[in-house]
Amino acid sequence: MATVEERVKTVTAQVLKLSADEIKNEDNFTADLGAESVQSIELVAMFEEEFEIEMDEDAALSVETVGNAVEFIASVCKEQGVEVEE
Amino acid sequence: MRLVLVDRCEQARRNFYPLSLNRPIWELRCGFSSLAEKLTGKIGAQDVAYFVPDYMADAYRAQRGGAVNDLSALAGDDLLILDGRVKADALDIACAGSSEVGVDAEGGVVYARIAKNDLPGLDAEDIDGFISSAKAKLTNVKCSYAKWEYTWDMVLANPEQITADFAAAGRSGIEGTIDEPGAILGSKKDVYIASGARVHPMVVIDAEHGPVYIEEGVEIHPFSRVEGPCYIGKNSILLGAKCREGNSIGPVCRVGGEVEESIIHGHSNKYHDGFLGHAYVGEWVNLGALTTNSDLKNDYSSVSVILDGRRGIDTGSTKVGSLIGDHAKTSIGTLLNTGSYVGAMTIIMAMGKPLPKYIPSFAWFIEGVVTKGFGRRKLYETAKTTMSRRGGKWTEAEEAMWEEIFQITAPQRKKAVAKGRKVMMARR
Structure with a gap:
């Protein structure tokens, strides 16, 4: 099974039309990866689908970097009892 | 005698969604005034108590004042308890008399x-037990007073109601x-322009087919045409509007473009061009430039409206526009299908195509699908800003009520979001 980090990068790449290899943990979704506000909403939606979790919109949309998204999603998965590969 | 208005039947209330999500049914408007004003006026009641769904009681009390869900109002005086959906025009109950309970066919x-x-x-x-107990212990009589059944009933009745209200206002x-x-076309007897209202040059007021009533502080800007029957509420502004017959607008609305046979609650804006017909618009709504609704199908068949996110209800009318809940905002170029439902606290970012006929409350319609968007707290922030711009105040009670409404409307929204997700996934 792919790790949370790999899955976050795959989803991010698909939504933002990038190559997953180019995405680094320190990348900021908007400043570095060019995510527009509408794409931020789509990213949250697709993360929820990928991990079968439900995230608080305010908390999810305040995450700025890929690395922070990985940590945030891992913690939500833990809270909601979803098993993932760390 | 104390009049007690009651609006507790959840099933009946759903017929007035999204407008009744955050207000009792009697706060809906038709003609010059709310249904409550018509009922209290008809009965001549000075002392009125209200029983509303529990989740909106605090907000309604803060807004209206007086006895709201206050059981002490059920003592100390003769009472006339009345279903808030009864049409005032049909009402002929004697206020004085022996105790009796009017029961309908159901x-x-x-x-x-x-x-x-x-x-x-x-x-x-509690009020529900009190009414049941009255029914069980007091004399029952058969009763067939007409009631408002759906929101579009008010829209369809609006031209006649304006004419009746104009006559009653005298x-x-x-x-x-x-x-x-x-x-001014037609008789000046059919026009009333209140003190403090200003009609700019190059305005036509056409009262040939019905009366025109313009309240205090209204401004009608140049190149507007106002056809009667029409009621423009206090401090509203018409901006080069083609205001066709049968509109009740305001108070404190900004309206431009073409509007026909529509009811627009206070503090809502349709500033720019675009057609709104046979629509019912809640409070604090903003319709972006070129927002347009259809109110007539190409095949002239009767319009159906979806109120629960699932089944369409046949309105029996060929002319029904949109039902738009409080605090909804549409982007430029929004196209609303015939008989559309736009939930309260909804954000629409149009994509150039007609929208689905049902957009649930608290939805963010983005890129052609219903999403959770930036969430409800962002919507509350926007509502706060909108209200403060017009001297309104977003209260804790109001936020608590909207939190309940968020939960009440969750099933329909979740379903629509899930459908949107499938579309998003297919695009990946």
Whole structure:
């Protein structure tokens, strides 16, 4: 099974039309990866689908970097009892 | 005698969604005024108590004042308890008389006139039990008063209601200012322009087919045409509007473009061009430039409206526009299908195509699908800003009510979001 980090990068790449290899943990979704506000909403939606979790919109949309998204999603998965590969 | 208005039947209330999500049904408007004003006026009640769904009681009390869900209002005086959906025009209950309970064909209590002496024998632990107890213990009579069944009933009745309300108001003439050149078509007896209202040059007021009533502080900008029957509420502004017959607008609205046979609650804006017809618009709504609704199908068949996110209800009318809940905002170029439902606290970012006929409350319609968007807290922030711009105040009670509405409307929204996700996934 792919790790949370790999899955976050795959989803991010698909939504933002990038190559997953180019995405680094320190990348900021908007400043570095060019995510527009509408794409931020789509990213949250697709993360929820990928991990079968439900995230608080305010908390999810305040995450700025890929690395922070990985940590945030891992913690939500833990809270909601979803098993993932760390 | 104390009038007690009751709006507790959840099933009946759903027929008035999204407008009744955050207000009792009697706060809906038709003609010049709300249904409550019509009922209290007809009965001549000075003392009025209200029983509303529990989740909106605090917000309604803060907004309206007086006795709201206050059980002490069920004691100390003769009572006339009335279903808030009863049409005032049809009402002919004698306020004084022995106790009796008016029951409709389905067994529902339409009214209960209860003499003070009979009150101690009734169960007064809650309003629903109180009414049941009155029905069980007091004389029942058959009753067939007409009731408002759906929101579009008010839209369809609006032209006649405006005409009736104009006659009842008993006012006509020009007390405000009309700048020349301008024109009043028809009899000036069918026009009332209140003191402090200003009609700019190049405005046509056409009262040939119905009366025009313009309240205090209204401004009608140049190149507007106002056709009667029409009611423009206090401090509203018409901006080059083609205001066709049958509109009730305001108070404090900004309206431009073409509007026909629509009811627009206070503090809502349709500033720019675009057509709104046979629509019912809630409070604090903003319709972006070129927002347009259809109110007539190409095949002239009767319009159906989806109120629950699933089944369409046949309105029996060929002309029904949109139902738009409070605090909804549409982007430029929004196209609303015939008989559309736009939930309260909804954000629409249009994509150039007609929208789905049902957009749930608290939805963010983005890129052609319903999403959770930036969430409800962002919507509350926007509502706060919108209200503060017009002297309104977002209260804790109001936020608590909207939190409940968020939960009430969750099933329909979740379903729509799930459908949107499938579309998003297919695009990946």
